[in-house]
Amino acid sequence: MKFPDPPRLPPYADALTGLRGVAALWVLAFHLWQHAGAPRMALGPLDFTPLAAHGYLGVDLFFVLSGYLIGGPWVAMRLGGAKVAFGTFWRRRFLRVFPAYWAHWGVLALLAAFGRGGFPMGAGEALLSVTLTSNLMDGAPTLNPVWWSLPVEWDFYLVAPLVAFAFASRRSLPRGLLLIVLACVAFRILTWWLIFHQGMEWVSLYRWVIQLPGRIDQFALGMLVAHALVPGRGGSERRLALFGSATVLLAIWLLPRDGYVVDQALAPWLFFQFTVFGCAFAALVGAAAMSRSPPVRALLANRPMVFLGTISYSLYLWHYPVLDALSRHAKASGMDTASWRWAALAVIASVGVSALSYALTERPFLRHRRERPAATSP
Secondary structure (H helix, E strand, O other), X not given: OOOOOOOOOOOOOHHHHHHHHHHHHHHHHHHHHHHOOOOOOEEOOEEOHHHHHOOOHHHXXXXXXXXXXXXXXXXXXXXXXXXXXXXXXXXXXXXXXXXXXHHHHHHHHHHHHOOOOOOOOOHHHHHHHHOOXXXXXXXXXXXXXXXXXXXXXXXHHHHHHHHHHHHOOOOXXXXXXXXXXXXXXXXXXXXXXXXXXXXXXXXXXXXXXXXXXXXXXXXXXXXXXXHXXXXXXXOOHHHHHHHHHHHHHHHHHHOOOOOOOHHHOOOOHHXXXXXXHHHHHHHHHHHHHHOOOHHHHHHHOOHHHHHHHHOHHHHHHHHHHHHHHHHHHHHHHOOOOOOHHHHHHXXXXXXXXXXXXXXXHHHHHHHHHOOOOOOOOO
């Protein structure tokens, strides 16, 4: 008697790597726009400024991708698939994250130590930083402002097996997911109410809004994609891609055109922004995971996007220090950072340094793991 195969995720698709490239490139564009002085970016009647001004949403896309790629196997296990070995899981996560991060950390630490300002951390703060636990400290000093998201990602690895319990049901929309989303929204509302109405002494709570637990719904929405694909459900990736793209563009058009919603205390976006974009990005992840249609593959599985997705972790780590160094050099030499020439130089330098970092600090460990680099930390 032949038994049915246990439910599993579909084979890894190159379009997912390309989507990681989109996320990294979007964050790069955001910081490039900032270093250029936040100029208006228009081509005739088309104003692309909002796309650059909200490039920080690339981090949201990374979180949803991690929900699918990291949380997906745990969802499959809850639905009756093969078990996930904890030891193997943590060894792979460690090798994926820390070698590249520690090499990056060490270079920036040496540059800071011999720079004008000196090393900005005490021993305890450095220990928190090097172990990706700096989010436990309010206002922890950092060598690279993009590091704030790495502890969020690492914390998700800790709770992913627990979050997967919400997806043990085979219902198309698990009740556990609804509870997670409602809990996140309620937490954000409560936090902002305390900050706005009970005094600025509560402002330290803000860090819990932009990380866990206030952001767990985005990871859970990525896990929802796995919950749909593991038993063979899915849909039209064209429709998913269209829904995701249209929702993102519409939401960006409705948001302030000059950057962060938080800076302007714009309600109700403060309460629902992460969830709205999480839903849109989950649709894009679903389309990329299936990627049967030629348009989706053409947009995301082409060589340039797959290359950027492959080096996306290093690109996320290195792009800001590179942009900052080039910006300071440009200002010292009288070069205009708002020029296309400087922007092209900055992008080429960021990608070049990141490719070198990938080759030296990521690829050897990926080869040691004997698996494709399917997931990454933003």
